Amino acid sequence: MAMNVSQKLIKNHLVSGEMVPGTEIGLKIDQTLTQDATGTMVMLELEAMNLDRAKTEASAQYVDHNIIQEDSKNPDDHLFLQSAARRFGLYYSRPGNGVSHPVHMQQLAKPGKTLLGSDSHTCANGCMGMLAMGAGGIDVAMAIAGEPFYVKMPEIWGIEVTGRLPDWVSAKDVILELLRRHDVKGGVGKIIEYYGPGLEHLSAMDRHVIANMGAELGATATVFPSDKEIHRFLKSQDRGKDWEEIVADDGATYDLNEEIDLSTIEPMIAKPSSPGNVVPVTAIAGEPIYQSYIGSSANPGYRDFAIAAEIVKGKHVADGISFDINPSSRQMLTDLVKESHIASLISSGARLHQAGCNGCIGMGQAPATGRNSLRTTPRNFPGRSGTREDSVFLCSPETAAASALTGKVTDPRTLDMKYPKVKEVSRPSIDDGLLQKPLPMEEARNISLEKGPNIASIPEMSPLPDKLEVPILLKMNDNISTDEILAGGSRVLPYRSNLPEISKFSFEIIDDTYYDRAMEIRDVTGHALVGGYNYGQGSSREHAALAPRYLGLRVVLAKDFARIHWQNLVNFGVLPLTFKNDSDYDSLSQGDTILLEDLRTTIQNGKEVKVTVKGTNQSFTAVHALSERQIDMMLKGGLINWVKARHKKEVKGGI
């Protein structure tokens, strides 16, 4: 059967399930990437699993998010991550090397491989003929430990690319045009696969731009073929031998079909405050701006900075404009310096920042209140820039540079100049010190994890007891969000590597006595929670399951659960149950003690669990929705213990 590239990639990695859209498949993972903001918990999970060494072909730990270092927490995290990378046999990219996605592309990405990353823009490396996907931290930890990644088989959406981009229009305008057409949910449950004659005119880095913002379309992955251009790119990185050709078979088909003619695209811009809020630049030209920001994984290429440099060369940016340059990797920065592009940018009035994610994730360079900021970054959700009342537009480097010169939103085609042709560097400054290589196994085993005062191991977690007799510490209403379970923000986030500390903020907004009450009985009985409909909606943060579990949570009874939080509870060994009859919710009160007996046998033998309210004659039926794999995981006390058991590690007691 003729196959497209996505199908080939999936088929070659399928370890369970059928390739039928919507059904669960298990995929072997060849490579992983973790960044520092999510990576510390992943490394603590690997420690808790007693992992000896990464089972993947290549796993890399990048430091790119938290590199401002206003106090010791970030640098302590960096040292911890470096020691963990050494201990577990990972690559380590230190602060200053750049953003994970372009660095991974330059150093490790290989056509034909799968890549799972604890960063939503992991999909960017789909430009290399890889199946590259973002996932939660523990999913990546599992992949590093050699476990498959489970996902619903997506539909494959084929986009045929024809024509050639006009002057002043670049890859960013292509993906913005697709966001204009399909908005931020258009790609949900789909892999977007690009093919067709137009690809000949899109470089590997152009494709990175397009693949990166597949995340903004909501797609599971974006896939490009591995063609001659990818061969050229790998050869320029001295990695020609890593290339293999992977293109769609003649006659391959797609579940959905679309065409995009590059020659018809014009400069596009996403208005505040959604990447899907796209209009042509002409529609808002003339709006005054405060900031023009070049960089991030959504425009990481040498070309993206060089074209901006050529546009502003010999000129000054408009009075009072903050023109921020955020290089994406040390290697590209070196080349941009050598080719005088950085000199052009600085002379024009630019502020040059260290290589990393920086402003893209609100770590510096926040705009002034209510002032317009033009950015080449992938997202403009409200407040993401760091400024609550922000006004962020997403555009190409051409549009951002042109607007910096004029001080207002400017269609770059209206500049009085010829479109500068930027030549890629034929021999990039390859830096083999960019990624510290994994240590040999014997050496790695002697490494101990370096934990600063704010980094705490995940404690051992006990298997599911056969009998639970637990008080209900909170009875909650409908639509409790993970923000209410465990808030984000600058007060709480610094404790992301410290479960004992971050758990103190659990349910603080709902009932600030919860922490004390839970701790009092944590090692005696543990406790239960009761929720209404849509329990655990919102952010996917795994801490919202892990922190209450740390405080002794064993079971949550709710009318129903938000999908990701339900998964997180299961992953960390908390039993999520729904009421067979929702009216039983009313019979429960905060302070009641519930009794669940023969629990281990019961959940293995069926979906129903009998719940008795102590001191009354009442009992009712609750229901679990665990798969066989998940039942096994639950019995063992969660994913970490499950992996330990797979590797024949002893599971002792614990919280």
Added chain:
Amino acid sequence: MAMNVSQKLIKNHLVSGEMVPGTEIGLKIDQTLTQDATGTMVMLELEAMNLDRAKTEASAQYVDHNIIQEDSKNPDDHLFLQSAARRFGLYYSRPGNGVSHPVHMQQLAKPGKTLLGSDSHTCANGCMGMLAMGAGGIDVAMAIAGEPFYVKMPEIWGIEVTGRLPDWVSAKDVILELLRRHDVKGGVGKIIEYYGPGLEHLSAMDRHVIANMGAELGATATVFPSDKEIHRFLKSQDRGKDWEEIVADDGATYDLNEEIDLSTIEPMIAKPSSPGNVVPVTAIAGEPIYQSYIGSSANPGYRDFAIAAEIVKGKHVADGISFDINPSSRQMLTDLVKESHIASLISSGARLHQAGCNGCIGMGQAPATGRNSLRTTPRNFPGRSGTREDSVFLCSPETAAASALTGKVTDPRTLDMKYPKVKEVSRPSIDDGLLQKPLPMEEARNISLEKGPNIASIPEMSPLPDKLEVPILLKMNDNISTDEILAGGSRVLPYRSNLPEISKFSFEIIDDTYYDRAMEIRDVTGHALVGGYNYGQGSSREHAALAPRYLGLRVVLAKDFARIHWQNLVNFGVLPLTFKNDSDYDSLSQGDTILLEDLRTTIQNGKEVKVTVKGTNQSFTAVHALSERQIDMMLKGGLINWVKARHKKEVKGGI
């Protein structure tokens, strides 16, 4: 009479007093500089004074401290400062242009002039044959408004410089050697004046390094002659016409004398946690390091970065070292890029940060807990790096670069290489857009101040009433510090431009009901405070006087006052009184109401003030220590009103 350079500078600017060490003199101020962290309050003070236009020859507002922008507060401050600079006729240096001191030196410094700045390292420009001094915010506001600066006539300390620095030893080692000899109080009450044949071998920027850290010796100012080297420097900046020769007369003498022979100096290093804790590098060579940091106003020159670049060129820094490069000005960064030094630094593994103060004032690049950080910055006070348990060493760029290569404290003379000769750029990239020039007066008058939501004007303050009948809201013990009056730290500091908000933190540590109780009677009677000995010790922050004044504080009765806080109270119209008999302190209780009658006449006619305790028959004598000038200021309601009156502006009522 033969005069030294310091005497010439003082004599030419003397408007009051005699040049007798220890007595108060008034000096005409030609130039001012303000930075953003202190400048917002200065600009609000100018607004409150109804200043129309700066009366100085040149005043510049720099943005170099708060340039990370994690939310809207910093960028809102920048816009406010830019609008204030335009309104009041100041130069404005936007974020990214660099640190105030080297930029001022390049663009505005003029031999023979006085410079007052709201930054303690303002003394750096003493390298240009100027009298350059740091001062509090309102002192600088007064200078901008054309008022003299009052200071005790310092002793002049002549240091004769002989010999020539050996290879691998540079200006930083000279000032570290002086700190080794005299420690951090050795310069208190003195102007340090350098002269002698050794100056021939110290460039203008070398002298900047030495003058800058005169602040660490505690000196009032550091003065170098304006000689041929200063002429060369100014010519290289296209400002040759700004030069005039100012050297000591033959036969000039000094109050104190010392010699330093450059040829005997070796690489020096200040150990944690004081700039005076200096030893030769050899004494601690081999200590492992975590970070090597090049930059700041203490090593701001092209040479300082170029020598580091030459040392690491073609090599890699040691595994895991954070090698941070913090350029000090856009102009020098441009030249360093053009001359390939930045390429050498980045290729060796450096992290390149935007031009500004950054890590020097704890704004990023904090080291990991307890790890050794080698820095070319001027200060290593505990915690200043941002990390509470820090371990910061101060050294030359040569020592920092050598140590980055080896991963441990390294005497650069032990590197297996020839000392690289760094050539100054003969034609620096002069950037005339670096400083936005003052607007013409008519245009300036049309500018309104741009105030983000966190910037609030200083309200009008009422003159001293003739009768005060005020309750004592707090009775405090000895040694109350300004930290207890108004805390610093990241919770309070963001409100430095917002008096109504920051005043909510007043006395919070001592009695958190103070704010509410004060606000209740603020517009009815106002209130009094009672303190013991050494009231207001510690930091010089003017908010510690301004915030309680905003809440209605009119009089403080104490056993005695710390000098600077006393001055700040007077500046903001709060009457500081001491007890004639300390035992009267015991007769007062919190909650008592005190009565002061005929107050305006009384303080003009003598030092004693009668204080009656309402509802009792008690009264006692208190004493004021105001000078004639200060009595006038007090009657008018503080410095701001006093300036308004000088410029014939109406003073209405107010708080």
